[in-house]
Amino acid sequence: MFYKRFGTLAAVAVLAVSACASPGATVRPSGSTPASSAPVASGTAAPSATTGGSQVELTIESWRNDDLTIWQDKLIPAFQAKYPNIKVTFAPTAPADYNGILDSKLKGGTAGDLITCRPFDASLKLFQQGQLASLNDLPGLKNFGDVAKSAWITDDGKDAFCVPMASVIHGFIYNTDAFTKLGITKTPTTVDEFKAVLDQIAKDGTYTPLAMGTKDMWESATMGFQNIGPNYWKGEDGRKALIAGTAKFTDKPYVDTWKELASWKPYLPKGHEAIAYPDAQQYFESGKAAIYPAGSWDISYFEGKGVKIGFFGPPVAKAGDECYVSDHTDIGMGMNAKSAHQAEAKQFLDWVASDEFATLYANALPGFYSLSNNPVTLEDKVAQQAVDLRKSCKSTIRNSYQILSRGDTEKGQKNLENELWAVTAAVINGTKTPEAAAKEIQDGLDAWYKPTN
Amino acid sequence: MASLPRSPRRRPPIPWHLAVFLGPAVLLYSAFMVFPLLDSLRLSMLAPDGGFAGLENYQRLLTDGNLAPRFWGAVQNNLVFFGIHMLVQNPIGLLLAVLLSTRVLRGRAVYRTLIFAPTVLSVVIIGFIWKLILSPLWGVAEGGLDAIGLGSLFEPWLGLQGSALITVSLMSVWQFVGIPMLLFSAALLAIPDEIIEAARVDGAGPLRIFSRIQLPMIAPTVGIVAILTFVGNFNAFDLVYSVQGGLAGPEFSTDLLGTLFYRTFFGFQLQSGSPTLGATVAGMMFLMILFGVCLFLFGVQRRLVRYEA
Structure with a gap:
């Protein structure tokens, strides 16, 4: 009797397997076909x-x-x-x-x-x-x-x-309808203005101020750290100084970048720890959020999707400061x-x-x-709007890509880019202090990278 | 005895049928399992330039300041992952099997099929469904908890360092609970009805029948389920990869040996892979599984008393 029952079960199992075989195949990342x-x-x-x-x-x-x-x-x-x-x-x-x-x-x-x-x-x-x-x-x-x-x-x-x-250029995409509704006429250019806008949106309560999740981690590093960071470490000067060994991640500009990111936490959607990149995109697309920390590739994603958008660059410390943009x-x-x-x-x-x-x-x-x-x-x-930032600001690239990305798994070395993902997400989640993050990144780099002077 | 040439006894014929029956399995198994395993162990003893490095890779994996924390972290996470399966999946599997073996329950085949169904679903689908259910933005978990007045208990479990590993483990438990259930069901059904009826005549209640008759008689299956769970858990990779990504976040809190192996062998994002060090991680997984299985076989399985049914 058991075997008879088991037989029907096996038949169901086979059907179920064959039924999900095709969706399973399509889920895989851009296949080899x-x-x-x-x-x-x-x-x-x-x-x-x-x-x-x-x-x-x-x-x-x-x-x-x-x-x-x-x-x-x-x-x-x-x-x-x-x-x-x-x-x-x-x-x-x-x-x-x-x-x-x-x-x-x-x-x-x-x-x-x-x-x-x-x-x-x-x-x-x-x-x-x-x-x-x-x-x-x-x-x-x-x-x-x-x-x-x-x-x-x-x-x-x-x-x-x-x-x-x-x-690709980094900055912030904003919901123009939300800004109009809240009477925000000018996009923020300094950190203080940026914070004031975030506070205003939070106080009003209609919109989530910032649409970003920290689950996939790369957004934290790419749309967070590498987006606003260049204004702190002065773009190419800071990036080259890291390569030359004259600057360290434990220096003030880098710690301050992480501090600024840590202050984003209250403005993020509730449960941002479990929100992935496509979730954040769809959340902003649905018009529930006001600002989306972005890469310019997101522009074509949002256009024609119902939410009206604009773009502004990463804020500077004081009005009149030279601005830098990740290009x-x-x-x-x-x-x-x-x-x-x-x-x-x-x-x-x-x-x-x-x-x-x-x-x-x-x-x-x-x-x-x-x-x-x-x-x-x-x-x-x-x-x-995004590319206009090139006219007013100096271009730079992500600091974890040239030379410093060469941490070799073979030799047990940490890869700077991957470490930045994990550490920056932890800083925004509030599970790691900016200082601890800075030390961890610099220690990982010091373990293998010797600047050639 | 004196005359040599004629042997009194006929030599037994060469057992060709053994070779014929074993041959295909041995050949396939050797070509696709044994050889790759040995070759992977060989690879783990090579230096990046191809020279022989002995156990140096293993020493580095276990002691190097950058490599060892991730490795031991993965071992620890894997033990938690295994512990949750042993404490949650297998007892629930046993309970379901006992419930489904009672004659009074109607529609047992339907229940059994439904409970077993997730096991045959793709892990990608399992991960996707659960990510949606638990999503803080549009998941039904928060609304469901709200409906029974427990909404304040909702947290973004998959994103918190303290709960991510447990959440992923429970997803895996949900998916695979059908396997111990089936194995236990089979063992329970193999117990002759006369014994249970005799016990009932003697005045034993359901609990007593379970603890004194059913459980001792299915004890060998408990051992087998434990070994299968152990091997499956220490090879686990796909669920974590599909739910939490290759970096097994947050902060490597869901990093299992499988995901560590993946990142080490194939690399991730800007990090290049290392076949030799990856093979070393695989070698350690093999050794741990071998050790665990031997412990079960010699320490537990051999001491079990088998009751002939």
Whole structure:
């Protein structure tokens, strides 16, 4: 009798398993299925070199699956209108597989002519292995400042190997309806004004002042610490001083950043400890919160979702202080050193460095900004508000990315970026003091990092 | 005895049928379980450059100022995780099995199926459902507690250092309680009805029947359930990863050996992975599971008295 019962149970079990097999598969992060199509596309690029006289084919390697239509419909046609003899194919790979697949393609000699560059060490390694070509003689690079180039340059600053394409800017997105309703006419520019606005929103009680959770932890570090921090540590000066060893995380600017973040706790939604990034996004989207600590990529998420938004930059200590904004380098493009069409590939890269590309790209992807020195006009007003911060403030990048991110698991070293996540979330949750956070981060760094003076 | 050439006894034939029956399982098991396990142990004894490092990786994992706290923290969390399963999951499994074995209860198969159902669901779905239920923004947990007047007890449990591990453990208990229930059910059903009827005739009540007849007779199953729970818990990874992420927050309070292994072997975000050190974590997991299983087998299982049913 038992076995009979057990039989029906097993049948139910099998049904249940098969029923949830497909949703289970789709939940996984951007799977490997798109990846398999990429090698086919790139394989067609190389052999056609000599066929049609001056006709040349270039292939772009990229992890930006999402941008495929933008490249096909907008960017590549614009390029080919100027250079009809160069045919360009955009051949993306799934983001999670990109680094690995690119590495094996480069080693096997089947990689495309143009390589989309991850920032910092991943691309630096490719250059040091001789797989990315030096671009020092590319005229278009003069359009970019030092901060823009910092993600794709050797530690000594001598060799640039990718053209900076896009960055993301940090600041705060606000609910314009909420501000209007509460009679807040001017977005805050100083820390005191920022706090006054938060207090006013909290006192009114209609809206949660700040929509951010601390569960996923990276928001605390990225949208908290790296967002408001540059105004405390003076942007690039502070970032470079950390690398040079002349500043430490235990110094006042860093401890003060954590202190400021600790003071956010009462303004966050109740139960923020268990609120994840998508929760906070949906909460703000639903119009229940007034301010959302943001990365500019969030702009395109919120637009058209019902909540009317504006953007303001991280507040400064005193009115009139120089302001700094995190303008983090995210995407670049370089040239395969073994490409058969180096001259054409450089023509393309020079075009990527041009104003025309910057305008096209930034308008196609609101929230991803061209890193060019020449200002770009954007149709998206909020995206324009964010990028306007570049005019009034000095740009910097996240301090845990260049060089200091090299803590090696192999040697038992802590990774600064990952540690900042955990520690900053704990500071906002109130389970760690700013001073203890600073000491923990600096100790972790001191254990392996020796500045080279 | 004097004449050698003719052996008086026929040599038994080579037992080919043993090889035929065992062969496929042994081959598959060796290729996909034993070999990778040994190779992983070999990897854990290599230096990053591929040279032989002996037990140096293990020494560093257990004593290094940066590595050891995370490792021992994960061991401690794993013990709590296991303890909650032993104290909550298995007693509830036993209770359900006893309840479902009573003849008076109607619709036993339905209950059994429903209670077992979460076990076969994907962990990703389990994690997602529970995250929604417990969400401070739109979860039903707070409203549910409010409805019975206990709303003030609601906390963002998954985000608090003191409660995150317990919450994740209880989710896992909820998911897997069906397995001990089934094993105990099977053992209870194997007890002949005559013994229980005889006890009842002798005047024993349900509690006495349970403690004096049913429990001693299913004691071997209790041991098996304990071992299965132990092995499952020390290999756990997926639920924590799907609910709390790779950094097993807040502040590594839900970090199990499985998540520590994942971060060490594959790396996380800007942190690069280390195959050798990752294999060392896996090696320690293997040793702990081996030690625990041996302890059960030799310390507990062998001393159990088996009653022939």
